Amino acid sequence: MLAVNIQIDLTGATPQAAATNASAGKIVVAGGGPVGVRTAQDLARHGAHVVLFNAERWRPYNRVQLTPLLAGEAQIGAIYLSESAPGSGQIDRYDGVSVVEIDRYARRIRTSTGRTVHYDKLVLAIGSRAFVPDIPGKDLSGVFVFRDLNDAEALVARAMAARRVTVIGGGLLGLEAARGMSNQGAKVTVIEHEARLMPRQLDDGAAAVLKSRIEALGVQVITGSRVQSIEGDGNRVEAVCLADGAKLASDTVIICTGVRANTQLAAAIGLHHGRGISVDDEMRTSDPHIFAVGECAEHDGVVHGLVGPGFEHARIAANVIAGSGAERYAGSVPATKLKVLGAEVFSIGDFESIEQQIGVTSLVWQDARSGQYRRLIIRRGRLLAALGVGDWPEATRIQQAVGDTVALQIWHRWSFQRTGRLWAEQDDNVNAWPETAIVCNCIGVTKGAICGAVAQGAETLDHIRSTTSANSVCGTCKPLVLDLLGQEGVAPEPVRWWRTLLWASGIAALLALATAVLPRVPMRDTFVIGDVWFKLWFDGVWKQWSGYILLGLTVAGAMLGLRRRIGILRRLGGYDSWRIVHLGIGLIAAIALFAHTGFRLGSGLNFWLMFSFCATLIFGALAGLATGGEHKLVENDIGSARKPPRSVPHWVHVLALWPLPVLLLAHILSVYSY
Numbered sequence: 324m325l326a327v328n329i330q331i332d333l334t335g336a337t338p339q340a341a342a343t344n345a346s347a348g349k350i351v352v353a354g355g356g357p358v359g360v361r362t363a364q365d366l367a368r369h370g371a372h373v374v375l376f377n378a379e380r381w382r383p384y385n386r387v388q389l390t391p392l393l394a395g396e397a398q399i400g401a402i403y404l405s406e407s408a409p410g411s412g413q414i415d416r417y418d419g420v421s422v423v424e425i426d427r428y429a430r431r432i433r434t435s436t437g438r439t440v441h442y443d444k445l446v447l448a449i450g451s452r453a454f455v456p457d458i459p460g461k462d463l464s465g466v467f468v469f470r471d472l473n474d475a476e477a478l479v480a481r482a483m484a485a486r487r488v489t490v491i492g493g494g495l496l497g498l499e500a501a502r503g504m505s506n507q508g509a510k511v512t513v514i515e516h517e518a519r520l521m522p523r524q525l526d527d528g529a530a531a532v533l534k535s536r537i538e539a540l541g542v543q544v545i546t547g548s549r550v551q552s553i554e555g556d557g558n559r560v561e562a563v564c565l566a567d568g569a570k571l572a573s574d575t576v577i578i579c580t581g582v583r584a585n586t587q588l589a590a591a592i593g594l595h596h597g598r599g600i601s602v603d604d605e606m607r608t609s610d611p612h613i614f615a616v617g618e619c620a621e622h623d624g625v626v627h628g629l630v631g632p633g634f635e636h637a638r639i640a641a642n643v644i645a646g647s648g649a650e651r652y653a654g655s656v657p658a659t660k661l662k663v664l665g666a667e668v669f670s671i672g673d674f675e676s677i678e679q680q681i682g683v684t685s686l687v688w689q690d691a692r693s694g695q696y697r698r699l700i701i702r703r704g705r706l707l708a709a710l711g712v713g714d715w716p717e718a719t720r721i722q723q724a725v726g727d728t729v730a731l732q733i734w735h736r737w738s739f740q741r742t743g744r745l746w747a748e749q750d751d752n753v754n755a756w757p758e759t760a761i762v763c764n765c766i767g768v769t770k771g772a773i774c775g776a777v778a779q780g781a782e783t784l785d786h787i788r789s790t791t792s793a794n795s796v797c798g799t800c801k802p803l804v805l806d807l808l809g810q811e812g813v814a815p816e817p818v819r820w821w822r823t824l825l826w827a828s829g830i831a832a833l834l835a836l837a838t839a840v841l842p843r844v845p846m847r848d849t850f851v852i853g854d855v856w857f858k859l860w861f862d863g864v865w866k867q868w869s870g871y872i873l874l875g876l877t878v879a880g881a882m883l884g885l886r887r888r889i890g891i892l893r894r895l896g897g898y899d900s901w902r903i904v905h906l907g908i909g910l911i912a913a914i915a916l917f918a919h920t921g922f923r924l925g926s927g928l929n930f931w932l933m934f935s936f937c938a939t940l941i942f943g944a945l946a947g948l949a950t951g952g953e954h955k956l957v958e959n960d961i962g963s964a965r966k967p968p969r970s971v972p973h974w975v976h977v978l979a980l981w982p983l984p985v986l987l988l989a990h991i992l993s994v995y996s997y
Contacts, residue, residue, distance in 0.1 A: 349374055350644060351432055351440060353422040353588075354448030355383045358617030358633035360404050362446050365641035367412030374440060375414055378421035378449075381472050382406075387630065387661075389475045393482070393503030402472075405788060422449075425592050427610050444612055444644050447589065447600060448637075451582040451618040451628070458491075458578075460553030465560035466576045469500040478577070482507035485575040489563045491550050492579035493520040495659070498537070500577045502664045505542050512543040512571055514563070519546055524659050524670040525710055528687065532696040532712045536666045584619045584626055599626040604651035606640040614640045627655060656726055660718055666694070669718045671725045672708025674700055683707070686736060688743040697743050704730050717744060719803070723761050753803045762807070763793035763800045773807050782808070827906045828947030834913035835940035876912040877983060906947050913940050932986040938979035945972035 352363045355377020363373045377383055383404045391397035406416075417434070424433040431441045453468040455461055467481065468474055478500070488504045490497045493515025505511045513520075519530030520537075534544050549566040553576055563571045584599035595601040595609040599621030606614045606622075616636035618628055627633065632655035642648045658671040677683060677700055686699045695713030699706060699721075705728045709721045724745075735745045753762065758771030768791050776790040787793055787804055794804050916936055949956065949969035956968045 349440075349442060350444045350446065351422075351442040352376070352446045352448055353432070354446075354450055354617070354619075355379060355416070355418070356448060356450050356617065357383070357385060357404060357630055358450075358637050359383075359446070359448030361634050362448055362616055362637040362641055363414050363416075364410075365637055366644060367414050368410035369641060369645035369647055370411045371645060372412060373414045374442075375416045376420050376422050376434060377416060377418045378435075379472065380419045382418060383416075384472055386471070389469075389472065390499040390503050392472075393469075393475050393478055393500070394506035396506070405785075422588065425588065425613075427592050427613070430612060442612075444614065446640055446644075447608070447613065447615040447619060448617045448633075449585045449588060449619045451584045453578070454581045454583045455578050456580055458550055458553055460555060460560065461578065463553055463555040463560045463576075464558050465555070465574060466553060466578065468578050469496055469503075470582070475503075478503065481575055482509065485509045487571075487573050488512070488575045488577065489514065489571050489573040490577045490579060491563070492581070493517070493544070493546065494523065494579065494581065495521065495661075495663070496582075497577075497579035498663045500579050501537075501542055504575070504577070505540065505664070509575070510541070510543075512545065512573075513537075514548055514550060514565070514571075515544070515546045516549045517546065520544065521663075521668070521670075523675070524668070525712070526674065526698060528689070529668075529670075529696045529698065529710050529712045532689070532694055533663065533666055533668065536694050536712070537664045540664055542664065582618065582628060584621070586619065589615070589619075597621055597624070604639075604653070605643045606636050606652060607643070614644070616640050622652060623654060625654065627657065629657065629659065631655065631658060658722055660722070666712055667714050667718075668712055669715050669721075670710040671722050672700065672710075674708040674710060677702070677707050686739055688739055690743070695743065697739075699731075699739065699745075701731060706731055715743075717746060719761060719800075720746065726761070753806045762803045763791075768793035770807065773804060777808060784808075822951070823903060824906065824947055824951035827903070827910055828944045828951060831906065831910045831913055832941060832944035832948065834910070835937055835944055873912060873915040874987065876908055876915055877987070879908050906943075909940055909943050909947075916940070928986065928989055931982075932989075935979055935982050935986055939976060939983065942972045942976035942979060946976050949973075 350366055350371050350373050352359050352366075352373055352375045355375060359375065359377070360383045363375045366373050383406075384402045385404055388397055388402035392399060392402055421435045422432045423435050425445065426432070429441075430443070430445075431439055432445065433439050453470040453474075455468060460466070465481075467478055469478065482504060485504060485507070486509055488501075488509045488511045490501045490504075490511060490513045493513050497513055497515070498520065501511045501513050515522075519525065519527055520533055521530060525533065530546075534546070538544055545565075548569075550563060551566045552564045553560055553573075554562045554564055554570075560573055560576050563573050563576060565571070586596045586600055589596050589600040589608065592610075594613065600608055600615040600619050602608055602615050602620045602622050604622075606616055606620065608615050617633035618626065620626070620636055635652065635655055639650060639652045642650060656671060657673055660667075660669045660671075662668070678685075680702060683700060683702045685701065688697045689695065690713075693713060695711070695715075697711040697713075697715060698709065700708040706721075706724050707728065709725055711718070715721070731745070739745050753760075753770065758769065758774070760770045762768055762770050762773055772791050773787060773793055776787055781787050781790055784794060784801065784804060787808070794801050946969050949972055953968055
């Protein structure tokens with residue numbers, strides 16, 4: 324494994340000392356974002372000595388996870404990138420230090436702390452910055468951008484007081500910001516000046532479906548409207564004014580109107596640049612000793628704003644610098660696959676330009692009831708692009724097919740128009756995919772690469788991440804990677820506190836079954852003063868207490884089922900902790916049910932109420948048992964990582980819970996009506 328030497332540049336070392344420590348063979352990487360870190364790790368795999376300057380005060384982190392952080396769904400420790408990589412090289416990382424000056428002829432850089440470091444090769448991974456248009460009022464207090472962890476930190480602090488949030492920009496960043504603030508309880512409005520949301524990734528049909536799904540969650544969407552100004556009392560924002568005269572009351576404004584590549588450093592030393600720093604197929608700039616990767620690089624007139632192409636840049640640059648392999652960069656097919664405000668969004672291929680080509684046709688499948696939309700763009704029988712909103716199980720295979728411009732047969736087209744699928748459902752199993760199929764869309768890691776890592780001893784997700792980088796960005800490929808680990812006989816990782824989960828679930832299941840099948844507790848024929856059982860089941864006061872305790876437990880359990888939508892609960896603990904609490908509530912509820920009924924199921928309305936209660940408790944306990952023992956069940960071919968064994972009891976548990984509010988209300992009204 325790579326020995327990583329992490330150095331935080333807070334020492335009082337002199338510039339001369341720093342220069343002495345860096346030999347002529349050292350490689351300097353400017354930029355500690357995901358692409359800069361990936362470049363350094365790939366170089367270290369080749370045995371290189373890398374000096375990495377990270378301009379931010381934070382450890383390198385995963386930008387894709389900023390939205391869960393803002394929404395309160397993730398803690399900051401969960402978004403940091405791995406600090407290790409296999410190989411014999413070395414990475415010296417300096418956080419909070421940026422490269423401010425480059426001397427191309429002496430091959431040395433000067434940092435923001437005044438130190439000078441010589442380099443043999445320099446890699447610029449300096450990314451991009453938020454573009455803020457010249458809107459009057461953009462400098463008012465309460466106006467933010469959403470680009471990096473500093474922005475997310477400021478918005479997290481603001482979220483506690485924000486009540487009316489206006490997001491300017493309906494692209495990826497804008498919708499992500501809207502999701503984060505909406506999850507914190509704010510009333511959010513998104514304004515997009517184009518006629519549709521995500522105009523670079525979606526067509527009119529897909530954007531309309533996405534808009535409907537977002538509005539159903541309570542987020543207002545305004546498209547085809549331009550922001551004229553931001554108004555305030557001189558210091559703090561109060562409203563956003565649109566060109567059509569409309570005025571939106573706002574206490575917080577987030578500007579997400581795109582990004583611009585950081586080219587200032589390159590321009591200052593005369594490197595060729597346009598919208599980004601110009602590079603060739605080896606990721607070299609106009610200076611043969613300087614490379615550029617990621618969002619700051621422009622190849623063949625194209626600047627990519629996604630992390631996947633940046634990782635391709637990193638691999639190519641590292642191989643060229645290390646003199647390993649003859650692979651050259653030939654461009655990337657733009658691909659987006661993520662969840663936007665709860666809706667799965669998938670887009671691959673430059674459909675805007677493809678649609679203008681001669682001989683292009685398209686197939687559309689839509690299910691208005693479920694809010695799903697899928698479109699394939701075809702030319703001369705070959706698949707060129709695809710986009711969709713809603714769950715699309717074939718998305719990974721579709722991406723591979725677009726990359727290979729696969730020919731679609733007539734039966735594939737008929738199948739898609741009837742069912743929304745191109746291939747038979749059983750073909751979705753990752754174990755049946757070809758070795759060249761892409762498993763991790765963000766980075767382009769194939770099934771063959773992951774299986775190769777497993778064959779070489781990788782046993783856990785962490786091992787797969789460190790050796791192949793799969794599952795290190797958005798995390799959506801985790802079930803696929805786990806399936807491949809299981810294919811090699813490696814047991815899936817158990818959930819946290821699984822033994823406690825099994826014990827508690829088992830006890831809850833037995834209590835719930837006892838309530839459903841055991842005969843009612845016999846009563847005395849004559850009244851005895853102080854008889855506890857009589858008080859429990861016939862004394863009005865005791866009966867009310869046990870009933871209201873049971874009602875409170877039911878409400879608490881239902882609220883925990885909505886934990887992700889309740890802000891204070893999201894901030895008080897992780898999913899594993901609340902799962903135990905939820906199960907504990909179910910266990911106590913089973914005891915309270917006995918105390919209230921004595922195994923008497925009743926008749927009529929009371930019977931159906933008891934039936935719903937028992938079904939909820941039984942299948943909730945079964946879901947807990949399946950969750951706690953899932954790693955063993957999957958290991959024995961019962962379910963899979965993609966279709967976990969807990970799925971069926973979990974959904975029966977949820978369905979059994981739905982009638983309870985109505986039945987409980989009817990029960991309470993019937994009791995008090997007498």
